[in-house]
Amino acid sequence: MSKPGDDELALIISWVIDQKDRKSFSQVCKQWLNVESQTRLSIRVFEPELLHKFLPRFPNLLTFESSKRITNNHLEIIATTCPKLEFLNFKQQSVESQNLVGFDDISDFDDVGVLAIANGCCKLCEVLFRRRRRVGNVGVITLVKCAKSLGVLDLGRCSLINDSSLEAIGSMNSIRALNLEGCSLITDKGLTFLATGSSSRTLKRLVLAECDRLTDFGVSLLQGMYCLEELNLAECxxxxxxxxxxxxxxIASLKRLNLSWLINVSDVTLVAISENCRNLVTLDLTGCEMISGAGIRAFGYHECLESLVLASCDNICGDDVDMVLKCKSLRSIVLDKGLKMWIPKRMQENISRFCQLHWR
Structure with a gap:
């Protein structure tokens, strides 16, 4: 039997999904190690300081993930070694962030590293920078100009981002999902760029939670984004x-809407949503203290609503919830736990027969 060539080995390993099995494959001999390295498409890195030792083995990577602190030098290595990258996940997890006592921003990457990635990895389609607090406008602007296929961009909790970045993003033709949660420097001017630029024709998911400089003027501009399916305005x-x-x-195209803790939104808005957003599947009204049963009952005959969140809504009573059960599509409802003692047990059981009842 002749020795299998690289093409045959590459075909074999293409069927191997489990990472432990791939590791075993690579340990057979140098040839198998080389084939595994050349065909590796994704990697998750826990020790960025060792990148220079192992990353050159994987020149065909499409996906790179690391939630650890990573320097500008490391990003330069990635940009030089992996020009084919399409998915870059540097998202800092919240639990990990809390556990990193004395987290030193200086040791993390900034716009210098982002510039290296932008110039070296022009095929990027999805970039997640969540909680990377040194990422600023210079890096983001260059990234969106170089990565012509960029469709997903997560800048949540990147506190240096302001309207300048949104001006560049607004001119994009590829952006589908944009997360700006906690970017408190964003104003109505930034929304103007998103709502009037090319992005208004492609954006399907927009997260603006905790962007508390926004006003009615900026939010009203979003009605021009006729492809938008998911909008999060929580705590704005x-x-x-x-x-x-x-x-x-x-916005008739909306399927998911979060209006949590908008204390000046009332039943007037809810009635309009129930009448116009006929494709709406989920609605979160947590902490909307001005809404009452009148607004909730407007959804009694909605044909698509599946999930309704009413936690911390003090003006809602059991009878109001009972009316929502006329909504045949409803699958889940979340109520304030303070209501539990006031809603009769029989009514709770009746609600549970039609949909999942949760208390928060």
């Missing part, structure tokens, strides 16, 4: 009222 502050809510209600 008291300057978002029914005026902005009515504009949001005119």
């Amino acid at each position: 502050g008291p300057k978002v009222t029914d005026y902005g809510g009515m504009a949001v209600a005119s």
Whole structure:
């Protein structure tokens, strides 16, 4: 029997999914090690300081992930070694962030590293920088200009990002999902760029949670984004009222909407949403203290709503919830745990027969 060539080995390992099995494959001999390295498409790195030793083995990577602290030098190595990257995940997990006592931002990458990635990895389609607090406008602007196929960008908790980045993002033709949660420097001007630029025709998911400088004016501009399917305005502050809510209600394409803790949004907005957003599947109204049963009952005959969150809604009573059960599509409802003692057991059982009942 002749010795299998690299092509045959590559075909064999293409069927091996388990990482432990791939590791065993690579330990057979140098030839098998080389084939495994050349065909590796994804990697998750826990020790970035060792990148220079092992990364050159994997020139065809499409996916790179690391939630650890990583320096500009490391990003330069990645950009030089892995030009085919399409998915880059540097998302810092919240639990890990809390456990990193004395986290030193200086040791983490900044715009210098992002520039290296932007210039070296122009095929990027998805980039996650969540909680990388040194990422700023210079890096993001260059990234969106170089990565022409970039469709997903997560800048959540990147506190240096402001309207300048949104101006560049607004001119993109490929962006489908954008996370700006906690980017508190963003203003209505930034939303103007998103709502009037090329991005308005491609964005399907937009997260603006905790962008508390936004007002009704900026939010009202979002009604021009006719492809938007998911919008998160949670905790955007008291300057978002029914005026902005009515504009949001005119986005007929919406499927998921989060209005949590918008204390100046009332039943007027809910009635408009129930009438105009006929494709809506999930609605989160946590902490919307001005809404009442009148707004909730408007969804009694909605044809698509599957999930409704009403935690910390003090003006909702058991009878209001009972009316929502006319909504045949409803699969899950979340109520404030303070209501539990006031809703009769029989009513709770009746609700549970039609959909999942959760208390928060």
